[in-house]
Amino acid sequence: xxxxxxxKPDPHAFTVCYVRRSAHHRWLCCDITFSCPNQGxxxxxxxxxxxNLALLSHRPRCLLVYINPHGGRHLAKWIYDRKVAPLxxxxxxxxxxxxxxxxxxxxxxxxxxxxxxxxxDGVVCVGGDGMVNExxxxxxxxxQTDHRVDQNQPDAHLVPCSLRIGIIPAGSTDxxxxxxxxxxxxxxxxxxxxxxxxxxxxxxSVHNNNTFLKYSVxxxxxxxxxxxxxxxxxxxxxxxxxxxxxxxxxxxSHNYYEGSIWFVPAQETQGQxxxxxxxxxxxxxxxxxxxxxxxxxxHLSEDEKFIKGSGSEWCVVRGxxxxxxxxxxxxxxxxxxRGLSPSAHLADGTADLxxxxxxxxxxxxxxxxxxxxxxxxxxxxxxxxxxxxRFLFQPKNQEVxxxxxxxxxxxxxxxxxxxxxxxxCHASDDITAQSNWTCDGEILPHAAIQAAVSVxxxxxxxxxxxxxxxx
Ligand SMILES: CCCCCCCCCCCCC/C=C/[C@@H](O)[C@H](COP(=O)(O)O)NC(C)=O
Ligand SMILES: Nc1ncnc2c1ncn2[C@@H]1O[C@H](COP(=O)(O)OP(=O)(O)O)[C@@H](O)[C@H]1O
Ligand SMILES: [Ca+2]
Numbered sequence: 473x474x475x476x477x478x479x480k481p482d483p484h485a486f487t488v489c490y491v492r493r494s495a496h497h498r499w500l501c502c503d504i505t506f507s508c509p510n511q512g513x514x515x516x517x518x519x520x521x522x523x524n525l526a527l528l529s530h531r532p533r534c535l536l537v538y539i540n541p542h543g544g545r546h547l548a549k550w551i552y553d554r555k556v557a558p559l560x561x562x563x564x565x566x567x568x569x570x571x572x573x574x575x576x577x578x579x580x581x582x583x584x585x586x587x588x589x590x591x592x593d594g595v596v597c598v599g600g601d602g603m604v605n606e607x608x609x610x611x612x613x614x615x616q617t618d619h620r621v622d623q624n625q626p627d628a629h630l631v632p633c634s635l636r637i638g639i640i641p642a643g644s645t646d647x648x649x650x651x652x653x654x655x656x657x658x659x660x661x662x663x664x665x666x667x668x669x670x671x672x673x674x675x676x677s678v679h680n681n682n683t684f685l686k687y688s689v690x691x692x693x694x695x696x697x698x699x700x701x702x703x704x705x706x707x708x709x710x711x712x713x714x715x716x717x718x719x720x721x722x723x724x725s726h727n728y729y730e731g732s733i734w735f736v737p738a739q740e741t742q743g744q745x746x747x748x749x750x751x752x753x754x755x756x757x758x759x760x761x762x763x764x765x766x767x768x769x770x771h772l773s774e775d776e777k778f779i780k781g782s783g784s785e786w787c788v789v790r791g792x793x794x795x796x797x798x799x800x801x802x803x804x805x806x807x808x809x810r811g812l813s814p815s816a817h818l819a820d821g822t823a824d825l826x827x828x829x830x831x832x833x834x835x836x837x838x839x840x841x842x843x844x845x846x847x848x849x850x851x852x853x854x855x856x857x858x859x860x861x862r863f864l865f866q867p868k869n870q871e872v873x874x875x876x877x878x879x880x881x882x883x884x885x886x887x888x889x890x891x892x893x894x895x896x897c898h899a900s901d902d903i904t905a906q907s908n909w910t911c912d913g914e915i916l917p918h919a920a921i922q923a924a925v926s927v928x929x930x931x932x933x934x935x936x937x938x939x940x941x942x943x
Contacts, residue, residue, distance in 0.1 A: 482505075482507055483511070484507060484508040484509065484510060484511055484513075484514050485505050485506060485507045485508065485514070486505070486506055486508070486514055486517060486518055487503050487504065487505045487506075488503070488504050488505075488506070488521065489501055489502070489503055489562055489563075490502055490503075490504065491663050491666075491667060496654070496655055497653060497654030497655045497660065498655050498657050498659075498660050499657075499659065499660040499663040499664070500659065500663075501559060501562075501659065501663060528668065530668035530670070531563075531666065531667065531668040532565055532593035532594050532636075532638075532665065532666075532668060533564070533565060533566065533593055534565070534566050534567070534568075534591055534592050534593055535560070535565055535566075535567050535568075535592060535593060535594050535595070535596050535638070535665070536567075536568050536570070536589070536592045536594075536595045536596070537552070537567050537568065537569045537570065537595075537596040537598065538570050538572060538577075538578040538581075538595070538596070538597055538598065538599070538603070538607060539552050539569065539570070539571045539572065539598040539599070539642075540572050540578075540597075540598065540599035540600070540602075540603040540642070540643075541571055541572070542572075543599040543600045543602070543603055543642055543643040543644070544599075544600055544642055544643040544644045544646075544711060544712060545711050545712065546711070547642060548598045548599055548640075548642035549571065549598075551598065551640065551642045551658050552569075552598045552640060552642070552658075555658045555659055555662065556598070556640055556658055556659075556661075556662040559659070559662045559663065559666060560662065560665075560666070563666040565666065567596075568592075572603075575606075576606060578597075578603065578606050578607050578610060579606040579607065579609045579610040579613075580610070581610065582595070582607065582609075582610025582611055582613075582614055583609075583610050583613050583614050583617075585614060586618075589614070589634075589635060592635060593635070593636075594635050594636040594637065594638055594665070595607055595611065595635055595636070595637050595638070596637075596638040596639075596640060596665065597637060597638070597639050597640065598640040598642050599640075599642050599643050600641070600642065600643010600644050600645060600646055600913065601643055601645055601646065601647050601648050601689075601690055601912045601913045602643065602912060602913045602914050603643060604637065604639055604648045604649075604689065604912065605686070605687070605688070605689065605911070605912035605913075605914060607637055608637060608675070608687055608689060609686070609687060611633045611635055611637065612630065612633060612675065612687055612928070614633075615630075615631050615632070615633045615634070616628075616630060616631060618631075619631040623677070623684040624679070624682055624683055624684045625682075626677070626679040626682065626922050626924055627924065628677075629926070630675065630677070630926050630928065632928060632929050632930060633928065633930055634930065635930060636670050636930045638661065638664070638665035639652070639661055640658050640661045640662065641656040641657070641658060641661060642658070644711065644712035644714075644715065644913075645712070645715070645805050645806075645807070645913065646805060646806075647690045647691070647803050647804070647805040647811075648689055648690050648801075648912070649661060650804050650805045650806065651690070651801045651802050651803060651804045651805070651811065651818070652671055652673070652801075652818065654804075656805075656806060670930060671753065671818060671819070672758070672818070672819040672927055672928060672929035672930075673689055673800075673801070673818055673819055673927070673928055674689070674800045674801060674817075674818065674819055674820065674821060674822070674823065674925050674926070674927055674928070675687050675688070675689055675800070675925070675926055675927075675928040676688040676689070676692060676798065676800045676823055676923050676924065676925045677923065677924055677926070678692065678909070678911060678916065678921050678922070678923050679921065679922045679923075680918045680920060680921050680922070681920075685911075685916055685918065685921070686911045686912075686914070686916060687911075688798075688800060688911045688912050688923075689800060689801070689912060690799070690800065690801060690803050690912050690913075691797060691798070691799055691800075691803050691812060691910065691911075691912065691913075692797070692798040692800075692823075692909055692910070692911050692921075692923060693795065693796070693797045693798075693909065693910045694729070694793075694795070694796040694797075694865060694907050694908070694909050694910075694919070695727070695728070695729050695793055695794055695795040695796055695828075695907045696722060696723075696794055696795035696828070697795060697797060697910050698907040698908045698909050698910045698915070699718075699722045699725070699727060699907055700715065700718045700719050700722045700910075701718075701910035701913060701914075701915055702907075702908060702910075702915055703718035703721055703722060704717070704718035705915060723833075723836070723837070723840070726794070726833055726836070727794075727905065727907070728792045728793060728794050728830040729792070729793055729796075729867065729868075729905060729906060729907050730791070730792050730793075730867070730868035731790070731793065731796075731865060731866055731867040731868050731919075732788055732789070732790040732865070732866045733788065733789050733790075733796060733825065733827065733863055733864070733865050733866075734786050734787070734788050734863060734864040734865075734866075735786070735787055735788075735789075735825055735858055735860040735862065735863035735864070736785065736786055736787075736860055736861045736862050736863070737785065737787060737858055737859065737860060737861075738820075738821070738822040738859045738860055738861050739785075742756075742757050742760060743757045743815060743817060743820065743859065744815070744859060745813055745815055745816065745824045745850070745857040745858070745859050746815065746848070746850055746857065747815055748814075748815060749815050750814065750815065751801075751802065751815070751816065751817040751818050751820075755817060755818070755819075755820075757817050757820055758817050758818060758819040758820045758927075787858075789827060789856070791827075791829055791830070792829065792830040793827060793828060793829055793830065794828045794829070794830055794831065794836055795826070795827075795828040796825070796826075796827055796828075796865060797812055797825070797826040797828075798823045798824070798825050798826075798860075798863065798923060799811070799812045799813040799816050799823060799824045799826065800816070800823045800925060801816050801817070801818050802814055802815070802816045803816070807843075807844065808843040808844055809844075810843075810846070811843075812824075812826065812843065812849075813826060813857065819927045819928075819929070820927070821861060821925055821926060821927045822859045822860060822861055822925055823859075823860055823863075823923070823925050824857055824858070824859055824860075825857065825858045825859075825860045825863055826850070826855065826856075826857045827855070827856045827857070827858075828854060828855050829854040829855070829856075830854070831852070831854035835852060835854060838852070839852050839854075839855060860925075861924065861925055862922070862923060862924040862925065863922075863923050864921070864922045864923070865919070865920060865921050865923075866920050867906045867919040867920060869906075906919040907919065909921060
């Protein structure tokens with residue numbers, strides 16, 4: 473990792489810090505000390521190692537760190553100071569640290585930066601999924617504004633951000649960290665950041681009525697998870713335990729919600745939600761998915777890209793649902809080590825849409841329990857799962873008129889694009905109960921949404937380019 477001078481007991485020794493892989497995807501920082509016959513040779517070794525390290529342009533040298541002191545068990549600052557900062561220091565990384573003072577502090581701060589971010593090689597988030605979401609928002613929004621991309625257009629092609637986001641887990645679920653690294657260990661995260669690892673990720677943009685609402689990188693959930701998160705928000709003071717209590721309460725209330733889901737199946741990708749493949753670094757499905765997508769879309773106009781890019785066919789499923797979940801990635805976390813959709817991919821441009829229809833409490837319990845063991849949670853007659861590029865949810869009282877079933881695909885596309893759906897209910901209609909969506913653990917006070925997935929890859933930033941030129 474880095475060479476450092478050694479003073480005692482051998483004046484001609486020097487120590488190299490390096491990363492050692494341990495069990496369960498954990499990484500450790502270890503030291504190895506070398507002895508030299510004389511001071512001159514020792515200096516030569518230190519210089520040679522330092523020069524070689526300086527050539528690694530993908531390693532960060534300057535990071536902007538946001539710490540949410542209120543996430544999880546309120547330990548974010550302690551975790552950063554005790555476990556992460558000393559490693560950054562050993563690796564020669566300089567940092568600007570901001571401890572947030574309110575929700576959306578980090579998002580607004582990032583949005584307000586113009587050229588000021590150029591000096592950083594990345595942004596580090598010390599917190600949970602809500603905090604990662606905030607930082608992602610700040611960076612993605614900043615980038616779209618800079619490139620004049622209208623985020624309110626559901627079919628807008630997002631411009632990749634130039635900065636990477638590093639995640640130090642200090643929240644309640646830490647699903648985004650666990651899903652990308654296979655563990656939620658702050659030291660492992662810090663070491664991945666230090667060695668300059670990066671992983672593209674799917675980002676799902678969520679709109680309502682042609683208005684941009686949020687980006688999601690883990691779970692977009694309506695019904696069960698929407699209700700769990702709404703209830704747990706009132707119990708924030710309990711820390712991570714709030715999810716267990718809200719979970720039991722929501723499970724017992726057994727609410728179901730009526731609506732329709734329109735979706736574009738991801739036909740061109742190789743994977744299937746139940747193919748038992750696991751997405752790992754260098755995954756061939758993700759590589760192939762993004763390559764074939766780029767190749768197909770290369771010579772098309774923006775409008776053609778929207779229609780072709782979203783697949784050929786819209787499908788619709790109507791009914792009464794206990795849960796509608798869209799998992800852009802597997803959503804693995806300590807509670808569910810394989811995740812909500814174990815075979816979902818990190819960066820294939822798709823989400824797995826999991827529809828859990830109304831069933832008995834016992835059936836639903838068995839489905840939930842299977843998230844915690846090796847059994848297949850989709851192997852129930854009331855559960856279906858589709859790999860999709862985009863989808864649209866309409867709650868019962870805002871349902872799309874039946875006549876849309878006769879629409880051609882291109883007409884359907886046009887309507888989705890212009891959001892030309894009108895609620896068909898009248899004042900006298902029964903308003904069916906509605907839930908709301910949870911997006912990376914935060915609540916979206918909307919039931920009707922449009923969602924589209926795109927792959928977010930960080931581009932080489934100005935500092936990296938500069939260093940590559942220097943070589
Ligand atoms: C009968 C036994 C029931 C066990 C059910 C286990 C199912 C667990 C599936 C959890 C999937 C969580 C997906 C993660 C979402 C996070 O983004 C979000 C926010 O995480 P944060 O608190 O900000 O770190 N957390 C939750 C619980 O929605
Ligand atoms: N200083 C702060 N005070 C209160 N809330 C904050 C602060 N900083 C960030 N937040 C908000 O706290 C929410 C939860 O944060 P997160 O780190 O995800 O913790 P948890 O995993 O416990 O939910 C996020 O939505 C974030 O916007
Ligand atoms: Ca995906």
